[in-house]
Amino acid sequence: MKIRVQREDFDAGAEMRALSRDPKVGAVASFVGVVREVGMTLEHYPGMTERSLERIAEQAKGRWQVLDCTVIHRVGPLEPTDQIVLVAVASAHRGDAFSACEFIMDYLKTQAPFWKKEAAGWVEARASDDKAADRWR
Amino acid sequence: MKVKVLYFAALRERLGTAGEEIDLPSGVSTVAALRSHLRGRGGAWERALADGKLVRMAINQDMAPPSASLKAGDEVAFFPPVTGG
Numbered sequence: 557m558k559i560r561v562q563r564e565d566f567d568a569g570a571e572m573r574a575l576s577r578d579p580k581v582g583a584v585a586s587f588v589g590v591v592r593e594v595g596m597t598l599e600h601y602p603g604m605t606e607r608s609l610e611r612i613a614e615q616a617k618g619r620w621q622v623l624d625c626t627v628i629h630r631v632g633p634l635e636p637t638d639q640i641v642l643v644a645v646a647s648a649h650r651g652d653a654f655s656a657c658e659f660i661m662d663y664l665k666t667q668a669p670f671w672k673k674e675a676a677g678w679v680e681a682r683a684s685d686d687k688a689a690d691r692w693r
Numbered sequence: 694m695k696v697k698v699l700y701f702a703a704l705r706e707r708l709g710t711a712g713e714e715i716d717l718p719s720g721v722s723t724v725a726a727l728r729s730h731l732r733g734r735g736g737a738w739e740r741a742l743a744d745g746k747l748v749r750m751a752i753n754q755d756m757a758p759p760s761a762s763l764k765a766g767d768e769v770a771f772f773p774p775v776t777g778g
Contacts, residue, residue, distance in 0.1 A: 640778070
């Protein structure tokens with residue numbers, strides 16, 4: 557399990573290849589979040605953010621057959637088209653990989669302490685994100 | 694009893710501080726009581742921490758409900774609902 561909060565960009569392809577080295581892996585599902593339209597600055601709570609991401613990944617491992625997973629989230633100033641987040645999950649079969657990846661992303665959005673600030677001000681939390689996370693209960 | 698208090702994102706900007714050490718008055722033993730104590734400072738504190746405002750709280754880097762109790766040396770954090778991803 558690899559959890560990283562970093563300012564630097566990441567290579568999603570390299571991260572996914574790293575997850576498929578285990579011969580038990582038959583599926584790697586991934587999600588990449590990208591900055592849309594306007595630039596932003598991302599703030600986090602050092603320590604708590606990493607712990608929160610670890611806990612979310614552990615929960616996913618408890619619910620699905622997850623062999624390994626990688627979560628990378630960037631912080632600091634980001635421009636349109638920049639990558640923000642990568643969630644990649646390796647499993648024996650696609651069903652578990654897809655579900656665990658979506659679960660981690662939905663929980664990350666509602667529980668991990670990150671905050672986005674655009675030129676117009678701080679981004680408000682959205683009820684649709686809470687709804688997305690609630691369906692896994 | 695002293696605790697370390699941290700503020701993040703919009704809350705940090707509205708309050709004009711990223712954190713402080715607070716010597717809790719007697720009777721302030723939960724995060725809800727601490728929030729109400731801070732609100733008592735008036736001005737930006739009263740507005741940013743008002744009852745109607747959605748404020749999340751954590752103790753020692755774990756999300757905490759308003760009723761969670763505080764002990765000496767705790768790291769308490771106040772922040773707005775999260776918007777990562």
